[in-house]
Amino acid sequence: MKKLLAPLATFTALTATATAADLPRRAPPPVFTPVPVFTWTGAYFGINAGYVFDGDTRFDRTVGTQGNNNVALAAGLRPVVAHVRDDGFTGGGQIGYNYQFGTGSGIVVGIEADAAYTDLNRLETFSNTTNLSAGVTPSASQFTRVNQYRGGLDFLGTVRGRLGYAFDRVLVYGTGGFAYGGVDNQVVFYGPNTATPFFVGRQNNIETGYAYGGGIEYAVPTDSFFSRLNFFNSSAVTVKVEYLHFELGNRAIPIPGVNGAPGAYAARVRNEGDLVRAGINYKFGTF
Numbered sequence: 633m634k635k636l637l638a639p640l641a642t643f644t645a646l647t648a649t650a651t652a653a654d655l656p657r658r659a660p661p662p663v664f665t666p667v668p669v670f671t672w673t674g675a676y677f678g679i680n681a682g683y684v685f686d687g688d689t690r691f692d693r694t695v696g697t698q699g700n701n702n703v704a705l706a707a708g709l710r711p712v713v714a715h716v717r718d719d720g721f722t723g724g725g726q727i728g729y730n731y732q733f734g735t736g737s738g739i740v741v742g743i744e745a746d747a748a749y750t751d752l753n754r755l756e757t758f759s760n761t762t763n764l765s766a767g768v769t770p771s772a773s774q775f776t777r778v779n780q781y782r783g784g785l786d787f788l789g790t791v792r793g794r795l796g797y798a799f800d801r802v803l804v805y806g807t808g809g810f811a812y813g814g815v816d817n818q819v820v821f822y823g824p825n826t827a828t829p830f831f832v833g834r835q836n837n838i839e840t841g842y843a844y845g846g847g848i849e850y851a852v853p854t855d856s857f858f859s860r861l862n863f864f865n866s867s868a869v870t871v872k873v874e875y876l877h878f879e880l881g882n883r884a885i886p887i888p889g890v891n892g893a894p895g896a897y898a899a900r901v902r903n904e905g906d907l908v909r910a911g912i913n914y915k916f917g918t919f
Contacts, residue, residue, distance in 0.1 A: 804847075
């Protein structure tokens with residue numbers, strides 16, 4: 633019996649050991665990693681490009697300030713109001729900061745400053761012929777006045793507040809604030825039936841005003857095409873499309889007589905326009 637029990641005990645022990653080795657080991661509990669929620673909070677910088685349409689340099693309230701130049705205005709020889717309309721390319725850059733109340737979705741406030749080159753420079757010519765003298769031959773009584781107006785905007789910049797609402801990675805916003813630009817406007821009134829300038833006024837300086845508009849901005853996923861352009865290793869890359877209306881100036885400029893012309897004029901000038909542009913921003917900060 634002893635000879636039978638000893639082998640049986642050994643076999644039982646070996647079988648138990650082999651069975652225990654075949655049992656699955658208890659795996660450690662999985663570590664929970666929260667999915668990061670995108671936030672618009674942070675500083676950013678970027679570039680933009682677009683098109684200025686319906687650009688308008690408005691010359692109005694033209695008056696004669698010396699001599700009897702108001703006679704030419706009343707006769708229609710010199711325009712009281714003139715418009716120079718132009719459109720063209722714009723491109724530049726921007727910097728700013730956003731703060732989002734809450735995560736995922738919520739109100740976003742921010743401030744942005746930008747500066748851009750503008751390709752606006754156009755010349756308009758207006759001429760009128762009238763009979764100023766009665767009782768003389770028609771050829772002697774007809775006077776033609778040629779009047780040229782140039783409207784130009786070399787650059788445009790703004791400092792604006794932004795207020796919007798974020799739907800996760802989509803931000804819809806309105807914007808408005810201070811605007812400035814380099815204007816280059818000119819008025820030349822030529823003498824009767826000649827190409828000699830009689831009155832010349834020019835405005836070539838930085839004018840200030842305001843701008844307002846709105847847009848939509850989208851934070852692209854990390855595996856998108858635009859994320860491959862993240863040369864600065866920013867926390868996010870965003871793309872935007874926005875519209876702005878701007879108005880600059882509304883200043884009276886003198887138009888004095890030259891080449892011996894008597895008297896002087898003055899006109900009130902304002903540059904305004906609308907632009908649509910697209911941009912890309914590099915955002916830094918995730919808090």
